[in-house]
Amino acid sequence: MSDCHGSAVELAQVRPSGTRKTVAIVGPPNAGKSTLFNLLTGLRQKVANFPGVTVEHRVGSMKLRDGREVDLLDLPGVYSLEPRSEDERITRDALLGKLPGVSRPDAVLLILDSTNLGRHLMLAAPVLSAGIPTLVVLNMADDLEKRGGSVDAEALANQLGAPVALISAAKNEGVDAVRNYLSGQFAVPKPVELPVLQDVPKCRQWSAKVGNQARYQPPAPPVWTRRLDSVFLHPIAGPAIFFFVAVLVFQTIFTVAQPLMDATERGVSTSAAWIGETMPETWWRDLLVEGVWGGVGSVVVFLPQILILFLFIGILEDSGYLARAALIADRTMARIGLQGKSFIPLLSAYACAVPAIMATRTIENARDRIATILIAPFMTCSARLPVYTLIIAAFIPERPVLGSFLGSRAAAMLGLYVLGFLAALVTARLLKSSILKSDRMPFMLEMPPYRWPTVRSLGLRLYDRAMAFLKRAGTVILAVSIGLWVLAHLPLKDGRPPKIEDSLAGTFGRTVEPLIEPLGFNWKIGIGLLTSLAAREVIIGTLGTIYGIEGAGEEGSPEQSVGLQQALQRDLTPGAAVALLIFFAFAMQCLSTLAVVRRETGGWKWPAAQFAYMTVLAYFGALVVNQAAIRGLF
Amino acid sequence: MQLSVDKRRWVTLADLLEGQQGVLDCLELPEDLARRLMELGFVPGHVVAAAKSAPGGDPRVFRVDGSEVALRRETARCLRVRLAE
Ligand SMILES: Nc1nc2c(ncn2[C@@H]2O[C@H](COP(=O)(O)OP(=O)(O)OP(=O)(O)O)[C@@H](O)[C@H]2O)c(=O)[nH]1
Numbered sequence: 182m183s184d185c186h187g188s189a190v191e192l193a194q195v196r197p198s199g200t201r202k203t204v205a206i207v208g209p210p211n212a213g214k215s216t217l218f219n220l221l222t223g224l225r226q227k228v229a230n231f232p233g234v235t236v237e238h239r240v241g242s243m244k245l246r247d248g249r250e251v252d253l254l255d256l257p258g259v260y261s262l263e264p265r266s267e268d269e270r271i272t273r274d275a276l277l278g279k280l281p282g283v284s285r286p287d288a289v290l291l292i293l294d295s296t297n298l299g300r301h302l303m304l305a306a307p308v309l310s311a312g313i314p315t316l317v318v319l320n321m322a323d324d325l326e327k328r329g330g331s332v333d334a335e336a337l338a339n340q341l342g343a344p345v346a347l348i349s350a351a352k353n354e355g356v357d358a359v360r361n362y363l364s365g366q367f368a369v370p371k372p373v374e375l376p377v378l379q380d381v382p383k384c385r386q387w388s389a390k391v392g393n394q395a396r397y398q399p400p401a402p403p404v405w406t407r408r409l410d411s412v413f414l415h416p417i418a419g420p421a422i423f424f425f426v427a428v429l430v431f432q433t434i435f436t437v438a439q440p441l442m443d444a445t446e447r448g449v450s451t452s453a454a455w456i457g458e459t460m461p462e463t464w465w466r467d468l469l470v471e472g473v474w475g476g477v478g479s480v481v482v483f484l485p486q487i488l489i490l491f492l493f494i495g496i497l498e499d500s501g502y503l504a505r506a507a508l509i510a511d512r513t514m515a516r517i518g519l520q521g522k523s524f525i526p527l528l529s530a531y532a533c534a535v536p537a538i539m540a541t542r543t544i545e546n547a548r549d550r551i552a553t554i555l556i557a558p559f560m561t562c563s564a565r566l567p568v569y570t571l572i573i574a575a576f577i578p579e580r581p582v583l584g585s586f587l588g589s590r591a592a593a594m595l596g597l598y599v600l601g602f603l604a605a606l607v608t609a610r611l612l613k614s615s616i617l618k619s620d621r622m623p624f625m626l627e628m629p630p631y632r633w634p635t636v637r638s639l640g641l642r643l644y645d646r647a648m649a650f651l652k653r654a655g656t657v658i659l660a661v662s663i664g665l666w667v668l669a670h671l672p673l674k675d676g677r678p679p680k681i682e683d684s685l686a687g688t689f690g691r692t693v694e695p696l697i698e699p700l701g702f703n704w705k706i707g708i709g710l711l712t713s714l715a716a717r718e719v720i721i722g723t724l725g726t727i728y729g730i731e732g733a734g735e736e737g738s739p740e741q742s743v744g745l746q747q748a749l750q751r752d753l754t755p756g757a758a759v760a761l762l763i764f765f766a767f768a769m770q771c772l773s774t775l776a777v778v779r780r781e782t783g784g785w786k787w788p789a790a791q792f793a794y795m796t797v798l799a800y801f802g803a804l805v806v807n808q809a810a811i812r813g814l815f
Numbered sequence: 816m817q818l819s820v821d822k823r824r825w826v827t828l829a830d831l832l833e834g835q836q837g838v839l840d841c842l843e844l845p846e847d848l849a850r851r852l853m854e855l856g857f858v859p860g861h862v863v864a865a866a867k868s869a870p871g872g873d874p875r876v877f878r879v880d881g882s883e884v885a886l887r888r889e890t891a892r893c894l895r896v897r898l899a900e
């Protein structure tokens with residue numbers, strides 16, 4: 182196997198069917214591995230402009246010229262083959278063929294950032310010495326050229342004894358070379374003896390020498406990155422901009438999203454009314470109108486908001502600002518015993534806790550990692566957004582707080598986000614000063630150059646988000662709504678459904694009512710709290726269904742007689758509404774999160790503790806608020 | 816006579832002000848940590864320049880070997896540099 186020469190050709194030879202070849206994509210963080218993977222497979226691995234985006238392996242199928250398919254393997258970025266964290270371990274294991282369920286790669290695509298070749302070439306020595314046929318891919322050729330750098334790929338190939346291709350994955354330039362290589366149509370140079378260097382300075386000397394021989398001209402420093410940093414990292418302007426942007430996000434959610442939401446809502450209710458009128462009066466018409474339209478429809482309305490939130494997160498991640506935010510946050514994180522690197526998963530938890538918990542794999546210290554996993558669900562995920570919006574819109578009148586810049590509703594929303602963040606900080610502080618105490622870990626984070634988020638990548642993100650959201654509405658929420666509708670119509674009395682209070686669902690709700698009455702919630706909210714254990718936004722679908730059934734019962738009209746907001750105003754006092762907000766801020770109502778915590782921590786211990794802690798906090802938080810409101814304390 | 820001049824020029828990364836640069840001399844850190852820092856570009860002999868920092872001056876971004884890497888002061892203090900002429 183030591184003969185690398187011609188091995189790429191071997192890959193292309195016809196193999197007995199059933200033995201698919203595996204090609205691993207290896208390289209330093211943020212070099213563009215996932216961008217290339219997406220290009221070659223047509224999949225949509227997450228791409229963003231900061232190190233440590235990919236944290237697990239992902240297999241995708243790629244069609245070669247001759248019609249055969251190979252398995253392409255996208256891997257987390259590594260600085261060397263000496264792992265310090267979980268994600269780096271995965272890449273090392275994959276190269277050694279030790280990754281469960283993945284065979285040892287038959288070829289490697291080593292992706293290096295051509296604008297930083299001196300340092301990135303250090304990875305070439307150990308990877309090439311692994312003895313797997315390797316194509317060295319120098320990515321970001323567009324950037325290299327723009328900043329006046331250059332490299333002689335052929336000379337480099339001769340130096341390394343491995344073929345070299347200069348490409349731009351983002352611009353889809355030169356990528357044919359990669360396809361040619363995998364199809365065996367690429368000249369492979371004579372292998373050379375590579376130094377096996379454990380010593381980093383010696384390795385760096387070697388890479389400098391190789392770079393010189395390949396006439397590598399490093400590019401000029403990124404001027405714009407420096408200019409932008411002098412603004413974003415300015416001691417006063419920096420934090421001010423951060424605050425300004427945060428406020429802008431929430432204000433946009435209430436102002437820009439509102440007309441869109443109203444339009445969607447009109448669409449939903451008009452179509453519900455239309456169905457109600459045109460279809461014959463049967464039980465399945467009621468199921469469709471009350472269960473499906475009332476349940477799923479009332480959640481779908483929140484799509485515009487979620488998309489606006491994700492647009493901002495996308496800009497944050499693609500531009501490279503996220504790494505600067507982690508830098509600014511490091512001091513605060515240090516005070517609670519964590520470090521700036523923990524801040525990156527926490528920020529992505531604003532979208533969803535599940536990928537955020539996965540992203541903690543980049544944290545080197547095991548205890549820091551567990552602490553970050555445990556606090557991530559306190560961050561306000563996008564599933565809380567519809568719940569917050571609904572309650573805020575129903576109970577808080579719109580008034581200017583900071584002129585037209587910040588309204589009272591956006592301010593309330595901002596407050597809830599801050600509350601979640603504070604809960605996370607306090608919890609981390611408690612954990613890090615007790616059971617998860619550890620030495621302070623150093624903070625080292627590479628700052629990527631700023632890049633323009635492209636319309637295409639933002640568009641794809643939003644599209645994927647919208648699809649995921651609608652899929653959830655069409656599966657979990659649909660199932661819960663239909664199930665609930667059925668339970669709300671049973672048991673039949675003389676062939677007719679009972680009053681909803683006396684139905685199975687109603688009985689269930691009224692059984693838990695004594696428990697939640699001190700919080701100001703009635704049995705309907707109780708049912709919502711139970712169903713929202715599956716996922717937070719399910720409460721909206723549930724309430725939509727319940728009120729739909731109720732409305733139909735009252736007025737005999739098949740359409741939703743009162744909107745969700747008015748119905749809530751009837752059912753909750755303002756104090757109880759705040760209590761409900763607090764409950765949602767703290768409670769762990771997400772099965773997917775619990776499942777991923779179990780997987781990442783390797784057992785039920787942590788997810789169970791986390792669930793108990795968050796539920797207790799949510800219950801007592803809501804209790805205190807509601808009782809204080811009853812006693813007129815606010 | 817040269818000795819005293821040299822002594823005066825030994826500082827750590829944490830002493831560099833924004834815009835100042837120095838030549839990295841050694842990393843007084845545990846082996847594995849030093850290794851990772853070297854992989855990030857902090858190889859002895861390389862020029863390191865102090866750049867922007869978080870508000871309050873900590874952590875700070877350092878430019879080294881074509882990259883920008885943020886380090887806390889407590890780590891930067893363990894990297895000795897010679898001020899460039
Ligand atoms: N200018 C330019 N940018 C690129 C190119 N390829 C990738 N990028 C950008 O580089 C950033 C990182 O790309 P990713 O594909 O996420 O990098 P990765 O190697 O998978 O990163 P990790 O998963 O963190 O290891 C993104 O912002 C990409 O848009 C390229 O050829 N030219």
Ligand SMILES: [Mg+2]
Nearest residue numbers: 214215234235
């Ligand atoms: Mg990636």
